[in-house]
Amino acid sequence: MKHSICDAIVLAGGRGSRMADPEHPTAPQEVDKPAMTVGGRRMVDIAVDAVSRCRRTVLVGPTRNGISEHVVQTRESPAGGGPVAALAAGLQSLDGRARSESTADLVVVVASDIPVLDAAAVRSLIDSMVRAQTDAVFARDEAGRTQFLLGVWKLSALRSAVAQLDSVDGAPMRAIVPVDHLVIPVSGIEDCDTRADLLAARRAAQPTEALEIADALARIRSRIAPLPVHRVALRDSAGTVLAESVLAGTALPAVDISAMDGYAVCGTEPWALRSDVAYAGSSDITGLTEGTAVRIATGAALPPGATSVVRDEHVTREADGSVRRIPTVPQSDDTRRRGEDWLPGTELVAAGTPVDAAVRSLAASAETFDVSVRGPVRGRVIISGNEIRSTGPLAPGETRDVLGSVLPEYLAHCGITVVDVMLLDDSSAGFRDVLTRTDEVDVVIVVGATGGGAADQLRSTLAGVDADTVVGRVRVRPGGSQITAVLPDGTVVLGLPGNPLAAVGTAMLTAPAIVDALTGRTVRPLRLGLLSNSTEVRSAVPRVVPVTADGTRWRADIRVRTAHLAHLVGRDALAVIPAEVSADEPVTILPLPHH
Ligand SMILES: Nc1nc2c(c(=O)[nH]1)N[C@H]1C(S)=C(S)[C@@H](COP(=O)(O)OP(=O)(O)OC[C@H]3O[C@@H](n4cnc5c(N)ncnc54)[C@H](O)[C@@H]3O)O[C@H]1N2
Ligand code: MOO
Secondary structure (H helix, E strand, O other): OOHHHEEEEEEOOOOOHHHOOOOOOOOOOOOOHHHOEEOOEEHHHHHHHHOOOOOEEEEEOOOOOOOOOOEEEEOOOOOOOHHHHHHHHHHHHHHHHHOOOOOOOEEEEEEOOOOOOOHHHHHHHHHHHHHHOOOEEEEEOOOOOEEEEEEEEEHHHHHHHHHOOOOOOOOOHHHOOOOOEEEEEOOOOOOOOOHHHHHHHHHHHOOOOEEOHHHHHHHHHHHOOOOOOEEEEHHHOOOOEEOOOEEOOOOEOOOOEEOOOEEEEOOOOOEEEEEEEEOOOOOOOOOOOOOEEEEEOOOOEOOOOOOEEEEHHHEEEOOOOEEEEOOOOOOOOOEEOOOOOEOOOOEEEOOOOEOOHHHHHHHHHOOOOEEEEEOOEEEEEEEEOOOEEOOOOOOOOOEEOOOOOOHHHHHHHHOEEEEEEEEEOOOHHHHHHHHHOOOOOOEEEEEOOOOOOOOOHHHHHHHHOOOEEEEOEEOOEOOOOOEEEEOOOOOEEEEEOOOHHHHHHHHHHHHHHHHHHHHOOOOOOOOEEOEOOHHHHOOOOOEEEEEEEEOOEEEEOOOOOOOOOHHHOOOOEEEEEOOOOOOOOOEEEEEOOOO
């Protein structure tokens, strides 16, 4: 029997009253469980995808957006009438359409609260059904519970089981389970009934493996969506990146002008010199006639009739007041012709270019005064840790905050404009608050709490809000515990390890890739260099190490302490050193900001 003769009924109604959020007692106590996300996907979509190889799928529950058009949506009667009422509605929908098609023999039934359900689990149920030739097969989860809402039925068995009931409204699943059924173990299909189940599922959906540096940066660049495009006046465009190319609004030069102080001439020499002068900016100069010349300033428009410009140094004045070209000089024309630099519509700067001083100046040269851009990227720095103090004397065991005041400078160098810096307690409520109030920023940079230990709330809070963790760990030292995640509202979270040098090194390594992704800026080639002391810093794990220019090479610091920034004082750059580096293997150079 082939998979294609199965139809599917996905149950996506039900009130998830046990899902109510204990931290938000005022929130509605009934939640739409199938719409809740795990790993960034709605559980209803997970269920629909798991049966995507079935011939027809009926989704029973409130009408939902974002469901494939191939899926028929219907509603149980009465609404909220429970799973048997929903199955009856699903059957009715299948039967209604079956008249024009051959009837399927089997029907897969899945609920929308199984966060790791996939096609393979459905496949194994169908395979068992085909082998056993029974009326229904249900899945048993690893806790030993039979999941009657995850199974495969003989269509005829399901139809008659439902038909023999007086009323489907509120009927329990047990009322229709056929005597002749099989239960098979299927791993990893635990359903989500409570908020704790949901959090555990979200936690399990977070990546735990450490990525190589290049893979981590590539994932960040491909998985983080760009910011919206907006139009700004050039004078307000600092820190932005062009979303569209800058096109010339006018030709440059707009008319033929002189490139030198000299003489505009007409025809063949000698030229009788007129007494007036063509100044830059004057537009009412009289035309030249054959055999005449007029003095002209650099940048002045050529008078009508002028055939070329001869610079002062190339001309002699005759006693009769006429001018001639010095015979030995080259026969050059010192005119800048209209459109010689560019014509209207020429692309002057490509999309993806950061708007710097040169871009702003160039756009003004082309009479372009506003541009379509992304950014600037606005960041908020959160300093976590109950032991961290920024002001006042330290109590025993407290640590001075040595990052809040300096990280904005390093982040600015990476392309993030920090709009505020906040100190935060390591409480789950505190973390939840900073990850849900993100309206004014594009990136939240959290310092500390990345480790995943008892006091490290960042990972569990990210799981709780179902952030999409793009990078969970990186194979690098320091900075291995760094996190890059995207909140459901699109805000990016960059988790930096708490040790000060680790925090700065991680920011310098990873923040530029976040800015690349958010702004769509063209990724620059890596700056590479060679170490002068590679044998002294060779390690089994890739490292980020401060370096100082050493002739044509870079000298890396040998024993680096991460609890302060001593190793950044007077250093030129950070080097990203591959594992087991050899003397002639290039390392990536990340220049440090300087004044
Ligand atoms: N069992 C393990 N424990 C730790 C590991 C490990 O692999 N296994 N890695 C260590 C490394 S390396 C680092 S780095 C940290 C990263 O942990 P967190 O990101 O959770 O950082 P915290 O624990 O919050 O802080 C670490 C350290 O840094 C000090 N700190 C934090 N913020 C500041 C600040 N603003 N100014 C000055 N100093 C700061 C903090 O007091 C801690 O001493 O985990 C290790 N543990
Ligand atoms: O990895 Mo920690 O980030 O070494 O200092």
